[in-house]
Amino acid sequence: MSLVFSGIQPTGAIHVGNYAGAISNWVRLQQEMDCIFCIVDYHSLTVAYEAKEMPRRVMDAALDILACGIDPERSRLFVQSHVPEHTELSWVLSCVAPMGELNRMTQFKEKSERVDWVNLGLYAYPVLQAADILLYKADVVPVGEDQVQHLEVTREIARRFNHQFGDTFPEPKPRLTKAARIMTLSDPSRKMSKSIEGSAIMLTDSEDAIRKQIKRAVTDVGPPAEPGTMSPGVANLFSLLEVFAPIEVYARFKGDYERGELRYKDIKESLTEEMLRVLSPIRERRRELAAKPGEVCRILKDSAADLRSRARVTMGEVREKLGLTACQ
Numbered sequence: 001m002s003l004v005f006s007g008i009q010p011t012g013a014i015h016v017g018n019y020a021g022a023i024s025n026w027v028r029l030q031q032e033m034d035c036i037f038c039i040v041d042y043h044s045l046t047v048a049y050e051a052k053e054m055p056r057r058v059m060d061a062a063l064d065i066l067a068c069g070i071d072p073e074r075s076r077l078f079v080q081s082h083v084p085e086h087t088e089l090s091w092v093l094s095c096v097a098p099m100g101e102l103n104r105m106t107q108f109k110e111k112s113e114r115v116d117w118v119n120l121g122l123y124a125y126p127v128l129q130a131a132d133i134l135l136y137k138a139d140v141v142p143v144g145e146d147q148v149q150h151l152e153v154t155r156e157i158a159r160r161f162n163h164q165f166g167d168t169f170p171e172p173k174p175r176l177t178k179a180a181r182i183m184t185l186s187d188p189s190r191k192m193s194k195s196i197e198g199s200a201i202m203l204t205d206s207e208d209a210i211r212k213q214i215k216r217a218v219t220d221v222g223p224p225a226e227p228g229t230m231s232p233g234v235a236n237l238f239s240l241l242e243v244f245a246p247i248e249v250y251a252r253f254k255g256d257y258e259r260g261e262l263r264y265k266d267i268k269e270s271l272t273e274e275m276l277r278v279l280s281p282i283r284e285r286r287r288e289l290a291a292k293p294g295e296v297c298r299i300l301k302d303s304a305a306d307l308r309s310r311a312r313v314t315m316g317e318v319r320e321k322l323g324l325t326a327c328q
């Protein structure tokens with residue numbers, strides 16, 4: 001049976017891009033596969049943050065993910081730093097990871113442009129991500145499009161490790177949704193992102209804030225780049241509609257577009273209603289869970305205990321293959 005692994009950084013509230021590109025797929029996949037989902041706090045150390053804020057950010061991420069429908073009876077949800085084998089494997093993999101590949105990472109280039117000095121962790125970020133996935137020998141990784149390049153590095157690292165030390169890791173494949181790259185509503189040339197202030201609709205935003213953001217969404221700016229192509233803003237509204245609305249609603253608007261009869265006001269209103277229909281119960285569940293932080297901690301800790309024993313098995317095998325066996 002396939003094993004699914006994916007992760008999210010605890011860097012602020014989860015937005016509809018995360019939901020559309022990744023979490024909606026997590027919820028679907030847990031119906032049919034063994035799934036592990038991780039709040040990657042070690043990864044979030046690569047950018048400046050307040051240490052005293054971290055526990056709350058981890059708890060917020062856990063609440064959002066559980067409220068979206070991750071079922072702790074079916075899936076494991078845990079905090080990366082609760083299983084220290086992630087960093088142990090990361091070091092091992094950094095000794096087979098080619099720097100040439102890491103130098104190509106667009107996310108590293110973008111993030112390093114925004115800081116005064118670049119820490120080694122930001123550069124080694126994809127290696128820790130590879131360790132997350134390979135530690136459990138996962139083969140399916142549901143992510144948004146921005147993570148596909150990191151997944152290529154994971155596959156390359158797995159191949160190199162297997163070649164050098166014998167068959168150990170599968171080569172995991174990304175699993176994308178139809179909305180793998182949601183753009184900022186007010187500027188559809190930029191990806192919706194937690195790190196760009198005001199660029200995202202958060203799952204926890206009020207109804208009013210969501211209505212306003214969609215109403216103000218940019219649709220057409222000038223004539224299309226190529227005749228007959230959909231403008232990025234309109235394409236973005238369709239991507240969101242595909243995730244949040246029933247297929248008939250999406251198909252109806254697509255038909256309108258193809259006949260040249262699409263009214264932006266109508267698609268925006270419909271998207272608003274459909275998004276609120278999906279998000280309202282999520283917000284309600286989140287409120288209920290927030291009242292039971294002890295229960296949420298128990299879910300995270302139980303998952304980590306289970307995963308730690310799986311991680312130890314892989315690390316035992318890895319140490320054996322590397323020859324780290326003296327005096328045993």
Ligand code: TYM
Pocket residue numbers: 005006007008009010017018019020021022023040043128129132133141142143144145146147179180181182183191192193
């Ligand atoms: P993160 O925290 O940036 O994002 C979490 C997930 O949301 C997806 N995503 C989007 N999808 C569509 N449109 C968008 N605008 C958008 N923004 C974000 C991301 O692609 C991601 O799937 N490096 C990862 C976390 C990670 C991980 C892993 C993922 C660490 N280890 C192992 C998979 C497997 C990250 O920073 O995601």
